[in-house]
Amino acid sequence: MDALIALCKRRGFIFHSSEIYGGVNGFFDYGPLGVEMRKNIKDAWWRDMVHRREDMVGLDCSIIMHPNVWKASGHVEGFSDPMVDCKVSKNRYRADQLFWGAVIVDGETIGYVSMLESEKMQALADADADKLKRKAQKQGTLAPVVLKDYTEASPDLYEKIPSPSTGQPGSLTPPRDFNLMFETHIGALRDESSVAYLRPETAQGIFANFKNVIDTTRVKLPFGIAQIGKAFRNEITPRNYIFRSREFEQMEIEYFIAPDADWKGLHRKWLDTCIAWLVSIGIPANRISEYAHPKEKLAFYSQGTTDLMFEFPFGVQELWGVACRGDYDLKQHATHSGKALDYFDEASKSKFLPHVIEPSLGVDRTFLALLTSAYQEEPITDEKGNTEIRTVLHLHPRIAPYKAAVFPLVKNKPEIVAKARELHAKLQRRWNVFYDESAAIGKRYRRQDEIGTPFGITVDFETIEKDNCVTIRDRDTLAQIRIPISEVSAWLDEKIDG
Amino acid sequence: MDALIALCKRRGFIFHSSEIYGGVNGFFDYGPLGVEMRKNIKDAWWRDMVHRREDMVGLDCSIIMHPNVWKASGHVEGFSDPMVDCKVSKNRYRADQLFWGAVIVDGETIGYVSMLESEKMQALADADADKLKRKAQKQGTLAPVVLKDYTEASPDLYEKIPSPSTGQPGSLTPPRDFNLMFETHIGALRDESSVAYLRPETAQGIFANFKNVIDTTRVKLPFGIAQIGKAFRNEITPRNYIFRSREFEQMEIEYFIAPDADWKGLHRKWLDTCIAWLVSIGIPANRISEYAHPKEKLAFYSQGTTDLMFEFPFGVQELWGVACRGDYDLKQHATHSGKALDYFDEASKSKFLPHVIEPSLGVDRTFLALLTSAYQEEPITDEKGNTEIRTVLHLHPRIAPYKAAVFPLVKNKPEIVAKARELHAKLQRRWNVFYDESAAIGKRYRRQDEIGTPFGITVDFETIEKDNCVTIRDRDTLAQIRIPISEVSAWLDEKIDG
Numbered sequence: 001m002d003a004l005i006a007l008c009k010r011r012g013f014i015f016h017s018s019e020i021y022g023g024v025n026g027f028f029d030y031g032p033l034g035v036e037m038r039k040n041i042k043d044a045w046w047r048d049m050v051h052r053r054e055d056m057v058g059l060d061c062s063i064i065m066h067p068n069v070w071k072a073s074g075h076v077e078g079f080s081d082p083m084v085d086c087k088v089s090k091n092r093y094r095a096d097q098l099f100w101g102a103v104i105v106d107g108e109t110i111g112y113v114s115m116l117e118s119e120k121m122q123a124l125a126d127a128d129a130d131k132l133k134r135k136a137q138k139q140g141t142l143a144p145v146v147l148k149d150y151t152e153a154s155p156d157l158y159e160k161i162p163s164p165s166t167g168q169p170g171s172l173t174p175p176r177d178f179n180l181m182f183e184t185h186i187g188a189l190r191d192e193s194s195v196a197y198l199r200p201e202t203a204q205g206i207f208a209n210f211k212n213v214i215d216t217t218r219v220k221l222p223f224g225i226a227q228i229g230k231a232f233r234n235e236i237t238p239r240n241y242i243f244r245s246r247e248f249e250q251m252e253i254e255y256f257i258a259p260d261a262d263w264k265g266l267h268r269k270w271l272d273t274c275i276a277w278l279v280s281i282g283i284p285a286n287r288i289s290e291y292a293h294p295k296e297k298l299a300f301y302s303q304g305t306t307d308l309m310f311e312f313p314f315g316v317q318e319l320w321g322v323a324c325r326g327d328y329d330l331k332q333h334a335t336h337s338g339k340a341l342d343y344f345d346e347a348s349k350s351k352f353l354p355h356v357i358e359p360s361l362g363v364d365r366t367f368l369a370l371l372t373s374a375y376q377e378e379p380i381t382d383e384k385g386n387t388e389i390r391t392v393l394h395l396h397p398r399i400a401p402y403k404a405a406v407f408p409l410v411k412n413k414p415e416i417v418a419k420a421r422e423l424h425a426k427l428q429r430r431w432n433v434f435y436d437e438s439a440a441i442g443k444r445y446r447r448q449d450e451i452g453t454p455f456g457i458t459v460d461f462e463t464i465e466k467d468n469c470v471t472i473r474d475r476d477t478l479a480q481i482r483i484p485i486s487e488v489s490a491w492l493d494e495k496i497d498g
Numbered sequence: 499m500d501a502l503i504a505l506c507k508r509r510g511f512i513f514h515s516s517e518i519y520g521g522v523n524g525f526f527d528y529g530p531l532g533v534e535m536r537k538n539i540k541d542a543w544w545r546d547m548v549h550r551r552e553d554m555v556g557l558d559c560s561i562i563m564h565p566n567v568w569k570a571s572g573h574v575e576g577f578s579d580p581m582v583d584c585k586v587s588k589n590r591y592r593a594d595q596l597f598w599g600a601v602i603v604d605g606e607t608i609g610y611v612s613m614l615e616s617e618k619m620q621a622l623a624d625a626d627a628d629k630l631k632r633k634a635q636k637q638g639t640l641a642p643v644v645l646k647d648y649t650e651a652s653p654d655l656y657e658k659i660p661s662p663s664t665g666q667p668g669s670l671t672p673p674r675d676f677n678l679m680f681e682t683h684i685g686a687l688r689d690e691s692s693v694a695y696l697r698p699e700t701a702q703g704i705f706a707n708f709k710n711v712i713d714t715t716r717v718k719l720p721f722g723i724a725q726i727g728k729a730f731r732n733e734i735t736p737r738n739y740i741f742r743s744r745e746f747e748q749m750e751i752e753y754f755i756a757p758d759a760d761w762k763g764l765h766r767k768w769l770d771t772c773i774a775w776l777v778s779i780g781i782p783a784n785r786i787s788e789y790a791h792p793k794e795k796l797a798f799y800s801q802g803t804t805d806l807m808f809e810f811p812f813g814v815q816e817l818w819g820v821a822c823r824g825d826y827d828l829k830q831h832a833t834h835s836g837k838a839l840d841y842f843d844e845a846s847k848s849k850f851l852p853h854v855i856e857p858s859l860g861v862d863r864t865f866l867a868l869l870t871s872a873y874q875e876e877p878i879t880d881e882k883g884n885t886e887i888r889t890v891l892h893l894h895p896r897i898a899p900y901k902a903a904v905f906p907l908v909k910n911k912p913e914i915v916a917k918a919r920e921l922h923a924k925l926q927r928r929w930n931v932f933y934d935e936s937a938a939i940g941k942r943y944r945r946q947d948e949i950g951t952p953f954g955i956t957v958d959f960e961t962i963e964k965d966n967c968v969t970i971r972d973r974d975t976l977a978q979i980r981i982p983i984s985e986v987s988a989w990l991d992e993k994i995d996g
Contacts, residue, residue: 009714010714011714012710012711012714012715015707015710017559017560017562017563017564018563018564018566018567018706019706019707019710020706020709020831020835020837020839021564021566021567021706021834021835022564023564024560024562024563024564024684024694025684026684027560027562027563028560029557029558029559029560029703029707029710030557030558030559031557031707031710031711031714032555032556032557032711032714032715032723034558035556035557035558035725036556038558039544046537050930051926051929051930051931052926052927054933057530058530058533058534059527059528059529059530059533060527060528060532060533060536061515061527061528062515062522062525062526062527062745063728063745064515064522064525064680064730064744064745065515065516065522065525066515066516066519066520066521066522068516068519069516069519083686092685092686092687178686182562182682182683182684183682183683184680184681184682184696185680185681185732186522186523186524186680186732186744187590187732187734188581188590188676188732188734189590196522198682198696205527208516208517208518208519209513209517209527209529211518212510212513212517212527212529213510213529213530216507216508216509216510216529216530217510217530225530227533230561230728232562234683234684234685234686236685236686246562246684247560247561247562333518336519337518337519339518341518428549428550429550429995430995431549432548432549435552497927497928
């Protein structure tokens with residue numbers, strides 16, 4: 001992960017936002033290569049999920065919507081994390097990331113230890129417990145500390161658990177709900193009447209526009225509405241690089257189905273579609289797993305949710321959630337807006353609220369999953385038998401920032417340079433293609449390997465003296481083929497989108 | 499304009515945001531057709547300005563940046579509109595949109611009138627003046643009211659100018675600056691230390707990342723950094739549909755040049771490039787004009803700004819600003835961040851801050867300019883000699899939401915339907931293409947004309963019985979040609995992007 005983060009910074013994929021000002025926690029900027037890769041992810045998704053399907057239309061809603069949207073959706077009331085303050089240090093913690101345990105010697109509780117969630121918190125807790133035991137000059141056997149998070153502490157313990165900032169008990173507050181929506185005000189007045197929120201998800205914009213879409217298109221159930229756009233969550237502790245940030249981009253679908261449709265079958269079908277799509281853009285199937293949320297943890301309206309999990313370097317985490325939400329959302333918006341949001345079914349001549357299946361994917365998480373899948377440090381041996389380590393991103397051609405790089409073999413032969421320039425200009429009409437004439441060809445390959453350019457196209461002496469062909473070197477197999485210049489465009493097209 | 503707005507709503511281009519909740523002023527949602535057209539505008543710009551140029555790289559920064567970015571840029575201090583409150587009605591007005599004038603009878607000022615800016619404000623003012631004169635029972639000649647905006651009122655008049663809400667003087671405050679940035683808070687605390695802003699422009703993210711870009715790419719002066727993204731301005735009075743909204747999207751370039759470069763020549767070159775691009779996507783050259791900001795109205799650091807103006811239905815207004823900003827922005831960020839932002843010039847072995855030319859264009863304004871250019875109600879005559887009015891959007895093929903529509907001539911002939919389906923599926927792999935088999939062919943053409951689909955492709959009896967060709971009908975000329983099915987894809991490619 002560290003090597004990958006370094007590469008992202010060094011080659012211009014990802015920067016910390018406002019880095020020259022010390023950064024701002026949970027916000028990231030995408031550099032010249034990152035912006036291309038992001039665009040490729042979004043374009044591939046849009047093409048496959050919207051353009052290439054007949055049961056899908058798109059939408060692009062504003063980030064700031066009417067605040068009642070978030071009342072109806074339940075976000076104003078319930079979209080919160082439990083927080084705990086230290087009254088002395090003024091630090092604030094997510095209660096479910098603050099862990100504590102009783103220090104027990106020969107069955108007697110002699111005090112408490114606390115710390116923030118980490119991989120080594122058990123070791124820390126036991127060490128702290130040992131310190132406490134010695135300080136208290138207790139004899140006897142210290143039991144291993146049983147750690148729980150602060151939401152599991154009974155109220156009588158709030159006064160007894162030490163603050164992680166000071167090590168002293170007595171300064172922690174009870175857990176309090178903290179809403180994760182960023183708040184702002186519209187217009188010149190700053191009072192209750194002007195409060196608005198940055199959307200914490202794109203999905204609600206789809207529900208709020210459901211009537212507009214059915215009134216202006218000829219969609220028929222089952223059909224989906226897709227949206228790509230930024231969303232914001234004021235996470236207390238953003239972490240794992242771009243995995244959990246405060247500003248992120250979602251690709252969401254609300255797929256509407258009849259209330260009596262086979263939702264289980266359609267849910268399974270969507271899971272399969274999503275997995276197939278991930279694999280099609282280069283995510284290995286064996287790093288994807290499924291996690292079905294247990295019934296007892298589902299919201300009351302939810303019929304079922306299965307997350308597609310990905311094996312990130314920091315653990316197996318959610319990549320793509322596919323939720324069956326029944327008619328909850330449309331019903332909420334119909335109630336809160338007072339507008340009928342029914343769908344009229346021509347066949348049965350009946351009106352009803354459709355149910356919905358919601359596949360919800362993050363652009364940034366997909367980006368990270370692709371990078372971690374693609375990143376490799378590999379030994380390669382050159383013609384002279386020398387072995388070196390190359391860093392390579394095995395990105396799918398659809399996803400790679402540059403689709404190809406064009407190289408004149410040498411830069412001091414005008415005919416070769418001119419021919420390479422001409423080919424580059426032609427390919428650049430259609431794709432993002434790099435041109436490089438500096439340094440030895442091996443070094444130029446290596447630069448492109450590191451940023452995932454799948455094909456290196458070299459114009460050499462034979463090209464201009466003999467065959468008007470170029471050599472195309474494959475980033476992954478290192479195999480080289482030779483094809484006529486006139487066929488390069490069609491060849492690339494097939495490789496990228498075939 | 500009203501007809502166009504109605505079309506946008508009826509066919510799913512643009513909706514008011516959160517419409518079922520009564521909307522939220524200054525925010526818009528783009529429907530199934532709008533989202534495609536927006537994407538086409540952005541993709542065309544990105545391809546032409548970034549991919550097809552070798553002197554340009556892209557960037558995608560976060561919307562929420564470090565607040566010091568906006569201190570350095572001057573937005574915290576100076577990005578404001580003068581506002582005036584009515585203490586009685588609690589209404590708030592932009593001072594430069596509140597007009598007032600003295601009521602003068604035979605050279606004597608007998609009072610004041612006021613009103614909000616509108617086309618008929620002069621007539622309203624004179625009528626109100628006449629009322630005032632009669633109420634005051636004055637004889638003599640009433641002079642025409644000379645209207646000025648409230649920022650031009652001397653302080654002794656604030657008490658004398660009536661509020662437009664009440665008609666009575668004495669309740670208006672002096673003009674006060676109101677910052678147009680939307681404010682929010684990062685993290686759990688809401689105090690001065692956690693204030694952050696939604697970016698009011700994308701440009702500053704480019705300057706803040708200037709060092710990252712020169713460190714991670716091999717750009718050499720002159721070069722540009724391009725960015726597309728949302729920006730937010732808390733306009734007091736959003737208006738003219740999507741022309742001045744509170745949430746909008748920008749396509750901005752910062753083009754860095756040497757301090758001793760011929761900035762005037764490069765400025766002219768950028769203006770020409772921008773005009774050529776607008777024309778290339780379908781904006782008529784004769785509706786574009788140039789407005790050079792007068793020297794005395796420029797900021798002290800500005801070398802010159804020229805706006806490309808477009809003839810909107812509501813007047814000639816700014817579409818694309820091209821500003822020469824010297825090294826002001828980089829200097830500000832270097833000073834505020836304490837980081838060196840110098841560019842090292844290999845040739846002269848010297849370090850310096852580059853100067854910059856900034857072409858700044860709005861996606862939504864381009865969208866509106868394209869729609870107003872494309873919209874026509876035209877009489878057309880069919881084969882039987884009947885004339886009817888068709889509504890048509892003459893959108894450029896690159897911009898049109900659907901590139902083509904595929905029609906089986908009849909829907910009850912399975913071979914025709916199958917062939918049409920097959921062609922549609924093939925074209926859909928690459929473009930957004932509509933399929934329609936319902937109603938008479940003329941009606942199907944008309945539906946597509948109205949949403950700007952440039953080509954109607956019909957599979958008919960001859961296709962399957964004789965020639966394996968299809969008829970392609972041109973939206974603008976109504977001409978029909980017949981070509982082999984196998985050539986449709988290449989033909990479309992040439993038309994769309996040739």
